[in-house]
Amino acid sequence: DTAVSQTPKYLVTQMGNDKSIKCEQNLGHDTMYWYKQDSKKFLKIMFSYNNKELIINETVPNRFSPKSPDKAHLNLHINSLELGDSAVYFCASSLGSGNTIYFGEGSWLTVV
Amino acid sequence: SQELEQSPQSLIVQEGKNLTINCTSSKTLYGLYWYKQKYGEGLIFLMMLQKGGEEKSHEKITAKLDEKKQQSSLHITASQPSHAGIYLCGADSNDYKLSFGAGTTVTVRA
Numbered sequence: 001d002t003a004v005s006q007t008p009k010y011l012v013t014q015m016g017n018d019k020s021i022k023c024e025q026n027l028g029h030d031t032m033y034w035y036k037q038d039s040k041k042f043l044k045i046m047f048s049y050n051n052k053e054l055i056i057n058e059t060v061p062n063r064f065s066p067k068s069p070d071k072a073h074l075n076l077h078i079n080s081l082e083l084g085d086s087a088v089y090f091c092a093s094s095l096g097s098g099n100t101i102y103f104g105e106g107s108w109l110t111v112v
Numbered sequence: 113s114q115e116l117e118q119s120p121q122s123l124i125v126q127e128g129k130n131l132t133i134n135c136t137s138s139k140t141l142y143g144l145y146w147y148k149q150k151y152g153e154g155l156i157f158l159m160m161l162q163k164g165g166e167e168k169s170h171e172k173i174t175a176k177l178d179e180k181k182q183q184s185s186l187h188i189t190a191s192q193p194s195h196a197g198i199y200l201c202g203a204d205s206n207d208y209k210l211s212f213g214a215g216t217t218v219t220v221r222a
Contacts (some may be wrong), residue, residue, distance in 0.1 A: 002192060030208055033209070038215070041198060041214070042148075042198060042212070042214055042215075043155075043202075043212040043215075044212070045209040045210065045211070048208045050208060055208050056207070056209055058209075090154065090155065096208070097204070097206055097207060097208045098143060098204060098206060100145070100157055100160055101145070101157075101202075101210055102157060103147070103152035103154045103155040103157075106154050
């Protein structure tokens with residue numbers, strides 16, 4: 001069973017569109033994250049949720065809106081997509097701060 | 113914010129040879145994580161180090177955290193093609209996030 005799963009794995013879309021990436025974890029973790037990996041493979045935190053509450057928003061544009069309907073899910077919705085949004089987006093989860101973070105397989109977003 | 117520097121940026125090693133990757137932090141680490149990423153795949157957790165002087169091993173991979181908890185090294189013994197990939201170190205700053213280094217790309221030549 002996949003511990004942290006995200007869909008879709010690949011997404012190609014046009015500028016200006018709105019898209020969502022879904023994430024689910026079956027590890028019973030309280031904390032979930034979204035990370036972005038750019039073309040230089042640099043991985044940076046975007047959001048962190050603990051028990052469905054937003055605790056970290058790392059200066060991400062308002063076009064990005066995470067939603068956590070329950071502790072096992074953290075979805076990422078992106079409005080008005082721009083070329084610079086092209087990247088790999090990773091969902092992750094952990095028991096909380098100081099505990100191992102487990103990552104999903106990533107979602108490759110290409111904006112054309 | 114926590115800054116991590118990884119070195120080297122990339123390396124090529126002959127199969128069977130050893131290799132070492134370093135990760136240096138600008139601040140004291142609460143925890144240091146090592147992950148491996150293969151192209152088109154997610155991050156695979158390798159090891160986590162929390163105590164100064166701690167050393168952990170898994171199969172042919174050994175990671176150490178220095179006494180001051182500001183530098184870690186990852187050592188692979190007798191490298192194999194399966195060791196190829198991008199190795200990332202991540203620092204836990206005790207605030208619900210990991211800050212990552214830029215990664216080290218490892219190529220193993222048969």
